[in-house]
Amino acid sequence: MEILGYILAVLVGVSLGLIGSGGSILTVPILVYIMGVNPILATAYSLFIVGSTALVGGVQSALQKKADFKTVLIFGIPSIAAVYLTRMWLVPLIPSELFSIGSLVITKSIGIMVLFAIVMILASISMIRPCKDCEDGNEDKPMQYNYPMILLEGALVGLLTGLVGAGGGFLIIPALVLLARMPMKLAVGTSLFIIAAKSLIGFIGDIQGGQLIDWTLLGTFTGLAVVGIFIGIYLAKKISGEKLKKSFGWFVLVMGIYIFVKELFFPSAGGGH
Numbered sequence: 001m002e003i004l005g006y007i008l009a010v011l012v013g014v015s016l017g018l019i020g021s022g023g024s025i026l027t028v029p030i031l032v033y034i035m036g037v038n039p040i041l042a043t044a045y046s047l048f049i050v051g052s053t054a055l056v057g058g059v060q061s062a063l064q065k066k067a068d069f070k071t072v073l074i075f076g077i078p079s080i081a082a083v084y085l086t087r088m089w090l091v092p093l094i095p096s097e098l099f100s101i102g103s104l105v106i107t108k109s110i111g112i113m114v115l116f117a118i119v120m121i122l123a124s125i126s127m128i129r130p131c132k133d134c135e136d137g138n139e140d141k142p143m144q145y146n147y148p149m150i151l152l153e154g155a156l157v158g159l160l161t162g163l164v165g166a167g168g169g170f171l172i173i174p175a176l177v178l179l180a181r182m183p184m185k186l187a188v189g190t191s192l193f194i195i196a197a198k199s200l201i202g203f204i205g206d207i208q209g210g211q212l213i214d215w216t217l218l219g220t221f222t223g224l225a226v227v228g229i230f231i232g233i234y235l236a237k238k239i240s241g242e243k244l245k246k247s248f249g250w251f252v253l254v255m256g257i258y259i260f261v262k263e264l265f266f267p268s269a270g271g272g273h
Contacts, residue, residue, distance in 0.1 A: 017232020
């Protein structure tokens with residue numbers, strides 16, 4: 001099973017390289033269900049894996065002049081602050097047992113995976129639905145910044161990243177396109193830098209919180225995901241991003257429904273609880 005997990009690690013990078021999002025949506029289920037990592041620890045590992053992989057992809061995008069650093073700062077600062085505080089203070093405060101419904105006890109691990117499944121389902125809808133404003137026809141239009149909305153969205157994405165270990169590319173990219181009138185390809189490169197910064201700083205919050213880290217697993221998985229992002233960046237030149245995003249969206253929807261049903265109705269079947 002571990003070998004399968006490492007093969008799938010390459011797909012995490014491919015996803016980030018192709019559409020600038022989806023890395024953590026694959027990483028957490030792979031770690032929990034295939035590699036048997038505890039869900040809370042899996043969200044920490046996801047931050048490091050996705051953060052490191054996105055950083056490599058972001059540098060590659062910057063070299064091709066497909067990243068906007070002003071936006072990275074405006075969106076990134078509230079997002080980084082929110083994710084760091086969430087990992088350092090909020091996650092450790094969540095009780096190990098949240099509540100019970102009859103004989104079903106909703107634990108912290110189940111709660112985080114159910115929240116993650118809901119995020120996956122919402123993300124899939126944003127990927128499947130065509131985004132009329134995401135066309136590259138607005139390449140030459142000047143960018144307009146809706147500062148209050150970008151700051152608020154940055155803080156909300158940071159909170160979500162901190163709770164479920166999701167990088168939030170599926171939220172960041174539409175926000176940049178709609179709130180800063182940014183062309184799609186520029187939004188993908190910019191998103192990678194934002195994901196990298198807030199994910200890695202969130203992971204630092206975990207280390208300071210005393211999490212025990214399996215560095216061998218983490219290093220191997222991250223290395224393979226980095227290989228994947230180069231494959232993804234190469235494929236992005238050959239494949240229509242919109243078609244790919246829609247296909248990936250359907251896959252994420254099925255995965256999200258599976259995790260939701262499994263955690264609530266079959267919580268003892270597998271996973272690293």
